Amino acid sequence: MRTTRTLSRFVTLLFLLGFSIQSFSQEEQLMAKAKEQYDRYEYIDAQQSYLRVLEKGYRSAELFKNLGDSYYYNSQFAEAQKWYKELIESYPKEEIEANYFFKYAQCLKSQEKYEEANTYMEQFATRTDNDQRAKIYREHPDYLERIDYQSGRYDMYNLAVNTEFTDYGGTFYNDQYVVFASTRDTLITKRIIDGRTNEAFLELFKANYDKNSGELLEYEKMSNVLNSKFHESSPAFTKDGNTVYFTRIGYGDEKYKRKGTNIPTNRLFVATKNELGEWSEAKPLPINKDGFSMAHPTLNSAEDTMYFVSDMPGGKGNTDIYKVAINPDGTFGTPENLGDRINTEGKETFPFVSASGDLYFASNGHSGLGGLDVFVTKLEPANDEEKLVINVGKPVNSPKDDFAYVIDEVTRRGYVSSNRPGGKGGDDIYSFLETEELRKFCEITIKGVVKDSQTEEIITNAKVTVFDAEYNVIEVMRSDQNGAYETTEKIDCSATYHIRIEKLEYGMAEMQLDTPDTTQVVDLSDYRELRLVRETRLIQPGEDITEQLALNTVYFSFDKYKIKNEAKEALDKVVEAMKKYPEMNIEIRAHTDSRGPKSYNLMLSKKRAEATMEYLISQGIAAERLTAEGYGEQNIINKCVDNVPCSQEEHQQNRRSEFIIIK
Template structure:
């Protein structure tokens, strides 16, 4: 975000001013005064040139070094900014805590993570109660973990960027029109912050089959001589919300001393009449006292998210939301709270079709600069997740729109030194949302154990359900998985899962109360206890079933059980009798290993002498499977 929109996030005020004559500058004091005036007007490019002329080697004033550092910080020149922050701290170690924070961010954005950590520790010493400090101290060496995250997206050049000026904030409509903000109109006045033209709203037609854009042109009815864009559009294509300046409505503050007209970034609404955008009006909660920017409407058109530093903001800039009522009025803006927002800067929200809030932050754990994060609005226990590599880098990666049904998104980043738009594609992920309930009552089961298994029935990971009875797993698409679900007082359950593609898939698992496995007070009915061919050791699947028996015995301390093992009629009678006894004994030993007294158990193998299906020598494979069984007989209640 080096080129344009960092200014809108940081400054929260825009201006117009006439060019200055610098012929009057004859002393260092006059040059410093002029440089400070440029800095106050956010004309950092020119301010840098004057501050640099005041550098005197080792005799450089700490104030000049800091002003250079701050100017380069606003221009996102990470190397120069870090260099001058280092000089400012060397000349005056008693800098404000925020100076150390910005210094650390510039080091991190330059890829100097060890040096950044040292400076962040100094920041944490100065502001130990700051959430950024707390978060850092809990896990200062988080970068390797971020790098090891599985990638969520891949990216490629959109082939629509201007080679010189900024393009960012791409959003795609239902009919494949991409709206974005761009500084490519060289006929517009240049912005003193970064010496680029003011922003316009542009539109381009996306040809999905050819994966290219055509008819790139400005949306003239939206654009003014100041900054306009980015935008967001409702799913029906009839309503747009877009960022612009309060100059549009003739609202600004006159600063006669610095010869400035100061405005605020605001959000306006427009309606589409079939040919162009009309009926343009400001949102009622715009204000001359704070900024409202970067709007993002939800797919259902009922809520607008935006960035603002309005009263109630946690840090420099927060994510807010407001209800869009059916009668065209607006609710009361609500802050998204401290899970999403920090003492730093959060902005550029986007809401995907599957209920994900995607936003940029410079204070959550990231690679440097602004990183992109994801927050699941449908999950009451959701946490902020860094989207990870390759979408996030040490530079500013600050806007991502994503359309699951179209399988495409658009990333805005300054990783090559200017703001550009890239196409992104999702790495195919199946999101399983597993809800565990009581089969008898329908009640949700908290703290149920849900293990996910691969095709070969190896346990990959085990998680526990939350207060809503829910566990979530993200897996590769089009692969076979299974679940093993257990809960205290309930029959464990195997769940075979089908292959799924990209998206979210709800899975309801109902567990029977364990007492329902007791049949007529005579038998305990378990699933098949499988053994490998010609072996009698307990398998993972067998252990899963036998744990149900252990639960019943634990809940019924006076109950005694006889374990009976049976085989099919393949092999000799003597061999089958021996094998069945070994399997019955192994079964009993497993139950004993779980804390059940041997005095409550009896094991007996019957070989092939008591078939469940008396099929003689002509048994089918299905009949053999029925005859190979374990039975659990209650001998005492």
């Protein structure tokens, strides 16, 4: 009997063990299949495979990363956010690559959760030293205000030419047409379906361009010579309409495949018209790099330079914008990266060069509203202001992907593509009228070096105060170990400010500054008016040393006498001064606010004075040079006496210590 039960348990154990092994094997197989689909950029299929693994109860950081990415790279930001959240909340943050905090922030932006997004941008910025995206965020954490400043300059509407399928781009052609890309043939000819999108391959269409309304009318497919059985998009035509550069993605040619994979990539092609006005067979450009993507060409006004997008080695991020010279004989120079003023570790794409030399492009690396935003900058900036990369604002930009911006600078009409809610398909083409040019954005940074007027020696720890025209304090700084200071608060252009520098032993220097009307750094290092002159006047008994040292007041918490950490910096300066002047003795006077009984406040103030004295003694000041006295609520410095309503901040002003020189 016992033997039979033992055998039964053994068989059951083997069955459960086998079932467990089989289940684990299925999970591994599904994970491997999902990874293969993910690596082939078949994100829709990969999503389904990863979700099936999740249904079986399997969890891993890799699963959440890839599942989130499969949605993120398909611009399905709400779904991506869900899985990035699982990743970040389920695993130690120090083990998660910084880039996932950036992508999670982008997903939150796409849902207009900007405050939460900024929290994760802060975490991203603290984890990266040299990432351009972090630098841009640190320099302008007020990016939403800057976007709002440029917003409202466009009238914009969805075009009737859009379909339920993918429609994007808009290139001016022969001053009569606009050429765009679309997958709209899906239900007509039963064309081959792209497994990565479950739609037909993109083809080029042209439509009549109504300059008065911006509407696109009577569209038709471009030449079959330009359209192949696979993807074509993003054409750039010469002014005479006889040459076109465009993007093509092919599958059969090994040169199209991403290095080390079977994944197709974008390549740049050129076609010209023959004597009959027909397009010749398109040829790949010699600048294509086998195994890497080259796409979205645009020409400058002189048509001697092409700008395009690539993920070739040597770039900063996902895709960068490059330029290449087109020589008079039709040959090409060497592609050049546009550098980190424009390119980031994110995605820069869809460049367009206007007739006046403005570069418009889409980016998710520069600070935006979510997904891709449209930005503009001068290709050849003449000053600091023109070097700025500026978000063009709403309504061109939205929390979703906005890209493929083009504009006719004569009519101020143009087109932009977007996958924002309310469209007809995945991507739609929107027509716009720019009603107001880019608003002049101007900001000033003030910097300098504090020096001795006679010796030119640098002066450290000098107090530098910037006032506005009415002497309201804008910012207070201290000169560093190199005597340098630099503003971080907003300084307006074309405005009047007063700069004051002061330090014990030197007195004060001050000058008026009228800021320029263009963005720039104003360096005051060589202004003689701001040199400090060493004083010979002795500090007099009865003076408060904190005023002479231009120190922050030492405050106490309500009903407490413990020295705050932020007060120790000021006390250390008192220690420094007393060590420098060994004959100086001081009386520490401590005060309270008016709340509580007078007798209790007097006792509390004495404890505060004694605590302050003990701290100074602990830092090496002899006890005989110090006296401590508590004054309770006898010397209220504002209106906050008994029974007068006051804010916490107003009461705080009275809970203070003074350091009166008695010798």
